[in-house]
Amino acid sequence: MVDPIAALAAPRRREILRLVWREERAAGEIHRELGDVTFGAVSQQLRQLEHAGLVAVRADGRRRLYRARPEALGPVGEALAAIWDDALYRLKIRAELESSRRGPRRRPTSAKGRRR
Amino acid sequence: MVDPIAALAAPRRREILRLVWREERAAGEIHRELGDVTFGAVSQQLRQLEHAGLVAVRADGRRRLYRARPEALGPVGEALAAIWDDALYRLKIRAELESSRRGPRRRPTSAKGRRR
């Protein structure tokens, strides 16, 4: 992926972007905040956002701090921020994630079973 | 699909939306303008844009006229329009579509071969 607007497609990525919009956050914090995906999945989405230029990373000890780069979206960035400031919109997004979950999830963190 | 921003994900849909942004166009016109997809595929993408509230349809004889509904995108709509007015961006999108084609295509229109 390389196109910033396409990177906004997935609600998951938009949620992550919103989390790091105002302030830096460590990957783990983001994972905990989202709750219903593995750490690996979050890391992968962060990578995509990074490749699209939508976030920047900075190492801090063993943590990695992410922050949004609104410049990458140009005028769309401001528009998006305006939407995010709207509390109703926030509820809507929550509901969306909720209903698009593909089955019961119990906050997985890394791994447990055996497959390969 | 129901989320307008997610509907902007595919470059193809963005291209279609841009075509109907300023003026109404018939489905067939849009198909001819795009060139490298079947009529059916265009019709399907129009349906998605419609479900996301991004376009409105109106029947005119046997044609169906589509037009954009920028309101559906709120402030993002204006931002997007600003981007589209930029000629460089238009070239970029073209190149994107060009390189994401999944094989050689020779302007298919409906059907020809036999499969099922």
Add this chain to the structure above:
DNA sequence: AGATCACTTTAGTAAAAACTAAAATAAAAA
């Protein structure tokens, strides 16, 4: 009526995307 035109819908395929589980890396603590 039948033919044709403009378009939609359905069925099936193929490619892309998102995810899980597990292994790998790398800094810091013990």
Add this chain to the structure above:
DNA sequence: TTTTTATTTTAGTTTTTACTAAAGTGATCT
């Protein structure tokens, strides 16, 4: 130096999406 913590990467699976081909619908023309 071993262990723990934070995160990334890889491999494989499942889900979703975009597409083609072909059949279906309905308005207009003859």
